[in-house]
Structure formats: structure tokens, C-alpha cells
Amino acid sequence: xxxxxxxxxxxxxxxxxxxxxxxxxxxxxxxxxxxxxxxxxxxxxxxxxxxxxxxxxxxxxxxxxxx
Numbered sequence: 382x383x384x385x386x387x388x389x390x391x392x393x394x395x396x397x398x399x400x401x402x403x404x405x406x407x408x409x410x411x412x413x414x415x416x417x418x419x420x421x422x423x424x425x426x427x428x429x430x431x432x433x434x435x436x437x438x439x440x441x442x443x444x445x446x447x448x
Contacts (some may be wrong), residue, residue: 417428 415426415430418430
């Protein structure tokens, strides 16, 4: 039986941007959503965002340390 599955590289356009530059763009894009969530949901949105950021940084640290 002939294998008819052809795996090709992703069709992404490669630019000269670094991962850091892309992540800064993501942060800038999230600022309006964060501000609107503060407006509609108040302090609760700030607490959820803070817990999310702290837990992500903590888990990233633990993964880098132990793996």
C-alpha cells in the first residue's frame, strides 16, 4: 500500500522579527481588551489578570528549572 500522506512545511511567511518583538506586539494588542475589562468588571478583572500573569511566570520558572 502506497503512503499518500504528504507532510509539507507550514505556509507561514517568515519575517525578520524576533520572538520578543512579536510578544511585545501581542501585549500591545491586549491592552485595549484589558482596559475595557477593567471598565466593565472593575477590580475583579485586575485580580484575575494579576493571578494569571503571576502563575504563568511561576510555572515558566519551574519548568525551566526542573526540565
